[in-house]
Amino acid sequence: MFRIAVLISGTGSNLGAIINAVETGYLRCKISAVISDHSGAGGLKLAEGKGLDTFVFSGKTTSDNIFEVVKEDTDLIVCAGFLSILKGKLLEEFHNRIINIHPALIPSFCGSGMYGMHVHQAAIDYGVKVSGCTVHFIEPGVDTGPVVLQRTVDVLYTDTAEDLQKRVLKEEHIAIVEAVKLISKNRIAVSGRKVLIK
Ligand code: GAR
Secondary structure, three states, X not given: OEEEEEEEOOOOHXXXXXXXXXXXXXXXXXXXXXXXXXOOOHHHHHHHHOOOOEEEOXXXXXXXXXXXXXXXXXXXXXXXXXXXXXXXXXXXXXXXXXXXXXXXXXXXXOOOOOOOHHXXXXXXXXOOOEEEEEEEEOOOOOOOOOEEEEEEEEOOOOOOHHHHHHHHHHHHHXXXXXXXXXXXXXXXXXXXXXXXXX
């Protein structure tokens, strides 16, 4: 069975979407670990309630600690609202095997400091007509890896950042599950910056 580790920092609604897809059989995967950089992350309670193995790591050794958990038998690491920057051996050993979901259409509204509601506020302030979400592979830069898939939403004139976040989050839940499914079925090939869906 394809084994995934899910990394979270907050509420864990994307984790919830993955759990739901596993439970319904849409994803033929096992969630081998749920790892957070924040002991108060709501998603940890969700994971514990489902009997999943959970871990909390923070500080300078976070990437190394995560590596120790995932190194033996993890096929894919899924950053589902994980806010720490991954680095070192973890990135080297899991090259093109770590994905992240970002709540905007990369390369817009991404990079350092662009997370959560900041992203939606920036999109509203800029006045874009379309926003969305991006699933991408993680490489050493922030939000710079090859794009696996994107989903779009309209931005309405009257939208607040909260309105936009709600609309984008619905698409994130679809996108993250779809990306895991494609990768778990070996339907993704990466060539430089381009990702082919087979
Ligand atoms: C999601 O909107 C995710 O895209 C974002 O954090 C939220 C987590 O929500 N991630 C980033 O901003 C990373 N740059 P969740 O905990 O409910 O899944």
